[in-house]
Amino acid sequence: xxxxxxRSHTSFVVIVDDEPQMLSTCRELLVSNGFxxxxxxxxxxxxxxxxxxxxxEISLMLLDxxxxxxxxxxxxxxxxxxxxxxxxxxLTSIHDTDTAVQxxxxxxxxxxxxxxxxxRLITSVNNAIxxxxxxxxxxxxxxxxxxxxxxxxxxxxxxxxxxSKMMNLFKYIEAVAPSPIPLLITGETGVGKELIAxxxxxxxxxxxxxxxxNAAGIDDHTFSDTLFGHVKGAFTGADxxxxxxxxxxxxxxxxxDEIGDLSEMSQIKLLRxxxxxxxxxxxxxxxxxCNVRLIFATNKDLMRLQSEGKFRKDLYYxxxxxxxxxxxxxxxxxxxxxxFEHFLSVAAEETGIAKPECSQELISFxxxxxxxGNVRELQGIAYDLAMRHRGGVLRVNNFKEAGRxxxxxxxxxxxxxxxxxxxxxxxxxxxxxxxPTFEEMENYLVEQAMKRSNGNxxxxxxxxxxxxxxxxKRLSLxxx
Amino acid sequence: MQGIVESSPISxxxxxxxxxxxxxxxxxxxxxxIANVSDKRVAxxxxxxxxxxxxxxxFKAHSLKGAAGTVGAGMLQAVANEIELAAxxxxxxxxxxxxxxxxxxxERVIAHIKERALP
Numbered sequence: 001x002x003x004x005x006x007r008s009h010t011s012f013v014v015i016v017d018d019e020p021q022m023l024s025t026c027r028e029l030l031v032s033n034g035f036x037x038x039x040x041x042x043x044x045x046x047x048x049x050x051x052x053x054x055x056x057e058i059s060l061m062l063l064d065x066x067x068x069x070x071x072x073x074x075x076x077x078x079x080x081x082x083x084x085x086x087x088x089x090x091l092t093s094i095h096d097t098d099t100a101v102q103x104x105x106x107x108x109x110x111x112x113x114x115x116x117x118x119x120r121l122i123t124s125v126n127n128a129i130x131x132x133x134x135x136x137x138x139x140x141x142x143x144x145x146x147x148x149x150x151x152x153x154x155x156x157x158x159x160x161x162x163x164s165k166m167m168n169l170f171k172y173i174e175a176v177a178p179s180p181i182p183l184l185i186t187g188e189t190g191v192g193k194e195l196i197a198x199x200x201x202x203x204x205x206x207x208x209x210x211x212x213x214n215a216a217g218i219d220d221h222t223f224s225d226t227l228f229g230h231v232k233g234a235f236t237g238a239d240x241x242x243x244x245x246x247x248x249x250x251x252x253x254x255x256x257d258e259i260g261d262l263s264e265m266s267q268i269k270l271l272r273x274x275x276x277x278x279x280x281x282x283x284x285x286x287x288x289x290c291n292v293r294l295i296f297a298t299n300k301d302l303m304r305l306q307s308e309g310k311f312r313k314d315l316y317y318x319x320x321x322x323x324x325x326x327x328x329x330x331x332x333x334x335x336x337x338x339x340f341e342h343f344l345s346v347a348a349e350e351t352g353i354a355k356p357e358c359s360q361e362l363i364s365f366x367x368x369x370x371x372x373g374n375v376r377e378l379q380g381i382a383y384d385l386a387m388r389h390r391g392g393v394l395r396v397n398n399f400k401e402a403g404r405x406x407x408x409x410x411x412x413x414x415x416x417x418x419x420x421x422x423x424x425x426x427x428x429x430x431x432x433x434x435x436p437t438f439e440e441m442e443n444y445l446v447e448q449a450m451k452r453s454n455g456n457x458x459x460x461x462x463x464x465x466x467x468x469x470x471x472x473k474r475l476s477l478x479x480x
Numbered sequence: 481m482q483g484i485v486e487s488s489p490i491s492x493x494x495x496x497x498x499x500x501x502x503x504x505x506x507x508x509x510x511x512x513x514i515a516n517v518s519d520k521r522v523a524x525x526x527x528x529x530x531x532x533x534x535x536x537x538x539f540k541a542h543s544l545k546g547a548a549g550t551v552g553a554g555m556l557q558a559v560a561n562e563i564e565l566a567a568x569x570x571x572x573x574x575x576x577x578x579x580x581x582x583x584x585x586x587e588r589v590i591a592h593i594k595e596r597a598l599p
Contacts, residue, residue, distance in 0.1 A: 018539070021516040021547035025509050032505050068539045093546060115549040117498045118505070 010180060011059035011129050012037045016047055016075070017091060018067045022114065026062060026091075029118050030125065034277050034289060044070040048078060055083045060128050063108075064091045065099055073103065080107035085135065087128040091116065133179055137322075140175035150174060155202045158195050160339050163332035169196070169324050176322040177203035182274060184259075184319050185297040187326030190376030193297040194257060196326060201253035204293055208252025211245050216258035220265040225282055227269075234283025246279060246290050254292045259319070260300030260311065271315045294319070329374040333367040339375060340366060343382030354391035364454040365396045368463070446474065489589045494552030510593045513551045517544070519590065522583040525563070529575055537575065538567035544582075553589045556582070 013035055015026050023040040030038055041047060044067040051058070061079065065072035072090065079088055090111035092100045100111035109131065110124045150156070156170050176183060177200045185193045194212060201210040213226060229244025245254060262270065273279055277290045296319045305311035329336065340358060348355035371377050385394055428436055436444070445464060449471075453459035461471040499505050521544060528537040545560035559582045566574040 017546070019516075019543035019546045021513055021550055022543075024512040024516060025550040028505060028508050028512065029499075032502070066539065066542050068536060093542065114546045115498060118500060118502075 010037065011035065012039070012054075012057050013060045013062065013125070014039045014041065014047075014050070014058055015062040016041045016044060016067070016072070017062075017064035018042050018044065019064075022064070022091070025115060026121065029116075029121050033118075033122050034291075035125075044068070044072070044075060047075050051078070051083055055086070058083070058086050059132060060125060061086055061088050062091055062112075062125075063088050065103070066093070073099070073106070076103055076106055076108060085132065085139075087132050089124055089128055130181070133181060137175055137179065141172065152203055155199050159192060159199065160342050161332065161335045162338065163327070163335050165327050166332060166335075169326065170199075172324055173200050174203055176200070178205060179322060180293060181321045182294040182296060182319045183321075184302075184323040185295065185326065186302075186323065187297075187299065188328045188372075188374055189299045190374035191326040191328060192375055193299075193326060194255065196324065197253070197255045197295045197297060200295060201255075201293070204253065206252050206293060208250050208292070209248055210253045210255065211249035212255040212257060213245050214257045215266070216261045220263050220269075223262070223266040224269060227273075228279050228281050230282035231284045234281070238283065244281065246273070246292060247288075249292045251291055252293070253295055255295045255297070257297045258299075259296040260298040260302055260305055262311075264312075267312045267315050271312065271318060274315075274318045329371040329378060330369075336366050336378065337363045339378055340382055343379045344386050347383045347386035351387065353386065356386055356389045356391055357393045359393050359395045360454075361456065361459070362394050362396050362399060364456045364459055365399065367454055368452045368459070443478075446471070446478075450475075489553055489555060489585065489592045491552040491554055494554065498550075498552065510551055513547065514590060514593055517547050517586070517590075519583070519586055522579060522586060525582070526579055529567075529572060529579065532572070534567040534570055534572060534575070538564050541567060548589070551589070551593070553585075556585045556589050559585055 013030060015023055015038065017023050017026075017040075020042055023042060027038050027040055039050075041050070044064075047070070063072045063075060063079075076088055076090075079086055084107075087109040088103075088107065090100050090103045090108045091114055092111055093114050097111070097113065100108075103111060109128050112120055112124060116124075150167070150170055151174060153170075156173075159166070159170075161167070173196060183197075183200055185196050187193055197212075198210055215223065218226070225242065225244070227245050229242040229247060230238050232238060232241045256270075273290055274294065278287050279290055280287060302311050302316050302320070306313050306316050329339075337358075340363070344355050344358065347353075366378070373380070381399070385398060389398060431444075432440060446460070449460035449463040450457075453463065457471055457475070458468045461468040464471060495506050499509065521540075525537055525540055525544075528534070528540060541560045541564040545557050545564060548554075548557035548560055559578055563575050563578045563582060566572075566578060
């Protein structure tokens with residue numbers, strides 16, 4: 001018999017059955033699988049008052065059909081009509097299965113023949129809670145899309161942006177932050193994945209700590225010891241006990257960065273934590289419960305790693321129920337001036353030097369820079385330039401003098417690797433809807449150069465490899 | 481009823497199917513049965529029969545059937561089911577005779593749990 005897959009639960013489960021032994025058995029099975037918030041009712045007449053009082057808080061109801069006073073069918077009607085967000089699992093005896101099928105048609109999510117086995121009960125309950133969570137997410141997202149405003153902008157105060165993709169991403173984070181299901185954050189190095197994870201934690205309402213662990217370059221033993229901790233004497237050198245990061249994050253959030261670098265063995269251990277929500281400290285036989293929200297981040301393509309056999313498929317699907325992709329800085333160029341100004345100010349404040357001013361020329365140039373290191377690279381550039389110049393006005397030449405560009409390379413673009421698989425010419429067909437003429441291509445190139453240089457004709461001319469006068473003439477002819 | 485008499489009132493195989501090999505959970509569920517289902521249950525059922533309230537008798541027998549199922553007490557479950565059906569068909573004579581069987585079987589189950597299954 002395969003073991004059931006318990007998980008951490010803040011879910012509020014209500015069990016209604018007139019038989020106390022059935023109530024205590026179901027409670028026992030749920031508690032042994034990590035459920036904490038369980039209410040049992042042996043009188044069906046108390047259900048409707050409870051719904052009126054706490055209906056919004058209930059995550060799931062297990063409902064007997066055959067009860068004195070008010071039947072399970074009647075209660076199901078009430079639930080589906082007035083509390084459709086509460087998934088209902090019917091508990092039934094074998095003779096009631098036809099009725100149970102009718103109940104499924106009436107809105108119940110599943111039915112269990114009494115007495116339910118531990119496998120069947122936990123699987124059904126987990127599925128129902130997952131479905132409720134997805135419905136809640138859809139509801140929240142719909143609300144945000146229609147509303148268009150962030151409810152907790154302050155929780156994202158560490159992230160400087162006015163980019164619409166980032167704002168949508170914030171809305172998604174607001175929607176999924178209370179979820180107990182793992183969140184996967186992807187994006188290139190330096191885009192701010194930990195800041196998003198921190199915001200998700202602060203929005204989650206969890207009272208425990210936010211604890212971050214970087215999985216890059218750590219072997220399986222170090223991974224296990226860091227995560228699970230150990231008891232005294234667990235291995236040579238374990239002179240004192242260590243609680244481990246799961247214990248530190250209990251009731252809070254555990255953030256795993258660089259998840260794509262985990263070894264095969266560590267991946268199996270991580271999968272177990274997600275599925276079982278429990279673990280053993282090194283050297284201990286005592287099973288410990290793990291009540292943490294798990295957030296993962298990577299700059300790697302996990303799908304590709306999966307196809308190469310370097311990342312477990314089951315783990316991938318477990319940790320990517322909720323996922324966000326943070327766009328690279330070069331795709332949100334409107335944020336570059338804001339961020340650069342911010343980092344210059346911080347650098348000046350921290351070091352006590354005068355804050356340099358940034359020329360429009362440099363801002364326009366930075367908007368065209370590839371920033372392979374994203375915000376982190378921009379931050380480093382701002383600090384470096386602030387320290388070098390200690391006031392004054394920063395220009396493109398200062399950037400080049402600081403060795404940020406090779407002397408013979410005036411501008412730098414990184415090709416978009418997502419287009420690697422597009423055959424020659426197909427990109428043009430996609431862009432224009434047909435193969436473009438010379439004139440169409442010229443117009444497009446000029447338009448893009450002007451856009452990327454933020455209207456600076458000298459810089460745009462540099463991109464196009466023509467003189468400023470030649471570009472100016474062409475633009476004038478076009479206007480005329 | 482004759483075909484389903486078991487030598488032991490509780491089936492360990494059935495408990496393993498329901499709860500796996502987790503002895504702690506099984507022990508707690510058995511202890512729960514002792515706490516939740518006493519021999520007063522049968523007296524309660526008889527009161528409903530004597531009062532002619534066969535509808536409630538049917539409900540209560542149905543409940544006891546479910547409770548018996550949680551501990552793998554197959555015979556007890558079967559007798560409770562028979563009473564539920566008899567009460568549902570307004571057959572008070574049959575229900576009356578079955579209550580005697582039920583009383584004996586429930587005592588056997590409780591004694592078995594107390595003697596062998598609980599630590």
